[in-house]
Amino acid sequence: MTLRIGCIADDFTGGTDVAAAFRRAGLRTALVFGVPHATTPLPDDCDAAVIALKSRSTPAAEAVEESLAAQRWLWSKGTAQIYFKYCSTFDSTPKGNIGPVSDALLDAAGAPLTLACPASPPNGRTVYQGHLFVHDQLLSDSPLRHHPLTPMTDSSLPRLLAAQTPHRVGLIALPTVRQGVDAVREALLAHQRDGVRHVIADALTDDDLAVLGAAALELPVVTGAAGLAEGLGHAYPTAGAAPAEPLPTGGRAAVLAGSCSARTLEQIAQFYAAGLPSLHLDVLAAAAGRDIAAEALTWFDAQNPDLPVLVYASASPEELAAVQQQLGVAEAAAQVEGLLGALAVQFVERGVRRLLVAGGETSGAVTTALDIRAVLVGEEADPGVPWTHAATAHGDLALMLKSGNFGAPDLFLRALKDRT
Template identity: 80%
Template sequence: MTLRIGCIADDFTGGTDVAAAFRRAGLRTALVFGVPDEATALPADCDAVVVALKSRSAPADEAVADSLTTQRWLWSKGAAQTYFKYCSTFDSTQRGNIGPVTDALTDAAGAAVTLHCPASPPNGRTVYQGHLFVHDRLLSDSPLRHHPLNPMSDSALVRLLSAQTRHQVALIDWATLRRGVEAVREAVAAHQKAGVRHIIADALTNEDLAVLGASTLELPVVAGAAGLAEGLGHAYPAAGAATAEPWPRAGRAAVLAGSCSARTLEQIAQFYAAGLPSLHLDVLAAATGRDVSGEALAWYDEQNPDLPVLIYASASPDELSAVQAQLGVAEAAAQVEELLGTLAAHLVERGVRRLLVAGGETSGAVTTALGVRAVLVGEEADPGVPWTYATTQHGDFALMLKSGNFGAPDLFTRALTETK
């Protein structure tokens, strides 16, 4: 094992996003799903290991406990630095979980200060004067303010994080960042001397994130989105060459979508417009006890095996609100996860060997249902959306876990019709 960095991601698609970032930086990267234990096996000679948890929307004490267990496991594998990966939209509530988890990881590492940056410029996320932007809009003015679980109505990161921690929060602004690595290190030291625990850093470009990565190489704990992770990865010495992934040469292809983000809805629309088989799941009917998954499988069995298929529970904001009004937010989400997890297991039994999953919670349900614990990270279809590979009882298997807002509008059709 040549492990250089251990990463804890707060959801499954965030895990694939940050794993792809480390791979782009030249690190051979493994991705582990769920809290690891002594029996969790890894591919050989990994430079980075990402552990994807389902902690973003969990109770804060549960998120902290799972993160600390994971940190200890990563230390046992040789990781000297911990990266806590959260969403580039800083998804959280007034009580957490970004603040509580980062505090716990920092305390456990015996560190006094940590640096945060959720910027991801290729995906339009930037930070300026401590405010998070989505393309040319403040986060609070973007469509992401309608997140179904954690609506983000504030863009001021210092204020957001200050509400989640008893420690001081401060900013390193873009003017300081542009002066280079030494200026950032001096600013970190000055903040630490003043008693600051959490430092928010501006970043507008990948070059800014490279400066931050080089500046934070010696910090025991660093936190942010995939952009800063890539900058940190580039700051490490050259890693080993990536090996060929076990791309499945036979088997069917499918998409399972649970995300209700605007981009996922676009991708669904493009798949349908391409004339490919698509089926929408009735979540309300499933909640009444109707065998919606059985009906979906019967539909799947009738489709042309040479074509990829799409089965989705995604809905427009109005449709989602109507379902949540009848079932409640938590029950609606649970129904979607149960449906799509069950379908994933049956589809793989039926010969699906390339599976694209849209949505963080959906991805968690699918990997759990499939019993997939660790994968090797491969090439990206779009920024932050890599294929991953595992060998299962059914043979080689390719899995793509897509964050709801990631990927080009044609991702579904392109990723599943291309051949290696």
């Protein structure tokens, strides 16, 4: 088999987001969690494969090593083009990991430059004059700047990326994008002649991303969020939209939330306001040795099985800062991931067959705990938030892995309404 495109996503929710984007573009897409083994199978008629890693917040050297292993596996399946998918908020640190991973993928491919654009207009992420906006706010002024592991206090993408790579960073501004595919291709060639390796592109609409995708069709490595991936996918000839995969029916429904994003906090508030069973996990008590997981399971067993339940460790920026001050950033994250991963296993053993997970790191912890290595992508509940079909040791599972910032405020209620 020969894949048209292979994607490396730097977290698990990003993997589901970009897999849904490829499917919207008409590409039949497989989603694999973690670096695949040599014998990891793919469907025979697969157009694209997405490998979802947990490399966004790992040390840069580790992120590079895993990304290169994923690239080699994708090449072994015949793919000629690699798409490196990161968050539409460009989550990273001054040392990486976007720059180091992009450079490593380019070096391995022998490619002179790449196009980069994290715009995702349906989710309010746009790029103008090289600056990343969240709706009408600069990223650095928006609530998304408070990410617990990768806070984003600068909105200038060229400046952010220049701090992560020894290579030159350039920009294709919106007027050039609006001139069309040929103008963008000429701009890329001009940047290549000038020794620029990373070319940021402005984009305000899906039409802009379609232009960029068509212009980048021949590049060995392209980087960005799911919006550019969809634009690139539409540049490949297809027979139309790929069909949605069927999802399992029946069973209990639950939400596990670890994200502390403003949108996830809104979704939690709406679920609670609807009078549905909700339980907040005490991370500090768990770190002090109290068996919070056992307490949560006792609470779960006492709930009406006909109602969806919510268990969350999410907290406001102030509450999160207090926890991190006592435990440290890494230990606080480890406590949350350990709790929610363990609860996911127990919930599925107790008959949960509809599981919605909020947060990239949380999604990685849950899929790892459940030993889920691959899923089939189903219909989206909101842009970039698809249901997936996963097989577990206790039966089939309808699984939604939601980026913390994604989904409407009523997503938890709406997504589970017909799945209880």
